[in-house]
Amino acid sequence: MRYSSFTPYDIVLLLQGLGVSVGLFLATSLIGLLLGTVWAVIRYYRVPGLWQLMSFLAELLKNSPVLVQLFLVFFGFPAFFRVNMTPVEAATLTLSLNTAAFVYVIAVSAVESVGRDQIEAARVFGLSRWQVLRHVIGPQASAFAVGPLVALLVNQLQVTSLISVIGVVDLTKVGNILNLRTLKPFIVWTVVGLLYYAAAKLIAMLGTRLENRLRAHSAWKGL
Amino acid sequence: MLKAENVRKVFGSTVVLDGVNLSVQPGEVVSILGSSGSGKSTLIRCINGLEKLDGGRITVDEFDVSKPRELAEARKRSGTVFQLFNLYPHMTALQNITLAPIQVLQQPKAEAERKARALLAQVGLGDRGDAYPAQLSGGQRQRVGICRALAMEPRYLLLDEVTSALDPEMTADVLGILADLARGGTTMVFVTHEIEFARQISNRIVFLDKGKLVVDLPTAAFFSAKGGMAVPRIAQFLSKMRKD
Numbered sequence A: 001m002r003y004s005s006f007t008p009y010d011i012v013l014l015l016q017g018l019g020v021s022v023g024l025f026l027a028t029s030l031i032g033l034l035l036g037t038v039w040a041v042i043r044y045y046r047v048p049g050l051w052q053l054m055s056f057l058a059e060l061l062k063n064s065p066v067l068v069q070l071f072l073v074f075f076g077f078p079a080f081f082r083v084n085m086t087p088v089e090a091a092t093l094t095l096s097l098n099t100a101a102f103v104y105v106i107a108v109s110a111v112e113s114v115g116r117d118q119i120e121a122a123r124v125f126g127l128s129r130w131q132v133l134r135h136v137i138g139p140q141a142s143a144f145a146v147g148p149l150v151a152l153l154v155n156q157l158q159v160t161s162l163i164s165v166i167g168v169v170d171l172t173k174v175g176n177i178l179n180l181r182t183l184k185p186f187i188v189w190t191v192v193g194l195l196y197y198a199a200a201k202l203i204a205m206l207g208t209r210l211e212n213r214l215r216a217h218s219a220w221k222g223l
Numbered sequence B: 001m002l003k004a005e006n007v008r009k010v011f012g013s014t015v016v017l018d019g020v021n022l023s024v025q026p027g028e029v030v031s032i033l034g035s036s037g038s039g040k041s042t043l044i045r046c047i048n049g050l051e052k053l054d055g056g057r058i059t060v061d062e063f064d065v066s067k068p069r070e071l072a073e074a075r076k077r078s079g080t081v082f083q084l085f086n087l088y089p090h091m092t093a094l095q096n097i098t099l100a101p102i103q104v105l106q107q108p109k110a111e112a113e114r115k116a117r118a119l120l121a122q123v124g125l126g127d128r129g130d131a132y133p134a135q136l137s138g139g140q141r142q143r144v145g146i147c148r149a150l151a152m153e154p155r156y157l158l159l160d161e162v163t164s165a166l167d168p169e170m171t172a173d174v175l176g177i178l179a180d181l182a183r184g185g186t187t188m189v190f191v192t193h194e195i196e197f198a199r200q201i202s203n204r205i206v207f208l209d210k211g212k213l214v215v216d217l218p219t220a221a222f223f224s225a226k227g228g229m230a231v232p233r234i235a236q237f238l239s240k241m242r243k244d
């Protein structure tokens, strides 16, 4: 067997790469969802100083390339703050913050989509701001946000491919390695692309199921 | 007693309430009349703490709505029914009614639901507890809105043009329920354009004109030639309303 031909072990490599991509995606999505939601709650309470800071941070993260953010964190932070960072740590930090920024934007518009009049009614009946968030705004805002959130997550999965440039051996990096070895770019990148596609489809499918669940209690929407 | 003393409210450079005095005793039905823009809704919104006062004082059973500590108590004592119902669309009629009793009064769920079902039955919606607002007609939604306010067992019921979004038949429905409540001794502050109805159920009628409370009279006196009708603004208002 020639060095440049495909071997069964390449499948293991590809699956490992996929595992790293999906693992990182899951971890950063979870952190991003939590963090973005917390930011949105801080904004809801208009915590002085803090909420303007959150908005500004979200703006920055949303309007600059992820690749640049990644370089800043991986190369810039160690140089400036004198901290050591592995590629995986840098990737996790960057992608989590980036996801959080977009989650924040979606959550804020979801909260704003809930009619003022209902919120006033709930306040007049004595519900605290937290109770209003929990019982009136939350359920309606999540039904509103789940569509955009799923679209965001599908996109963030693709964005994980950028981390290969700082040396994380994700699916794209594995593709790169195989490509250099076999010199069959068409086959390699088709397979890699299809694997991303399958993972994205899976996320979209789970998302649609969740969306239907969340909207089931709001049968009023369909009327 | 519900009491407004010298209440002043400004939006930008417009004075919307200008030295309003009003007191409502338990058991009374007081109607607030006045043309569009005279400040009726704003007065209600000041009483239930949705607007901050720019002057004066409002107390609900001695609890000052301008003091954050007392507002919660004041709000427990008044219940509001809104012009556009303001129901929670993602909750069933029953959940709309029980939310505040469970969360604010900490009633056990079963008890809150039992009371809510009794209220719904009382307004002829005994079988619609599980319907979402979008599945109800306007009149039915407003009846749910009334039940939601009554479920808090308020000492004062605040109603702001609760029938103006309804067609005449549904209006008659809802007014019928309010008349029952008035007969049952529920204290009401009733903003309305339904002059005849106000005349039937009110003990007193007050008239707001450009943010000033110009008369406050017992119902019969308000409609008498020497009382309210002697005020040109009111005579003009009433004749216009009757023509419409």
Ligand SMILES: Nc1ncnc2c1ncn2[C@@H]1O[C@H](COP(=O)(O)OP(=O)(O)OP(=O)(O)O)[C@@H](O)[C@H]1O
Binding pocket: B011, B014, B016, B034, B035, B036, B037, B038, B039, B040, B041, B042, B043, B161
């Ligand atoms: N949030 C607000 N900001 C600015 N102006 C307001 C606001 N709310 C009310 N106003 C103004 O205050 C005045 C009184 O309004 P209000 O809604 O109290 O009148 P109203 O007597 O209830 O009228 P209607 O019979 O049409 O309901 C109006 O001139 C209105 O434009």
Ligand SMILES: [Mg+2]
Binding pocket: B040, B041, B042, B160, B161
């Ligand atoms: Mg009004």
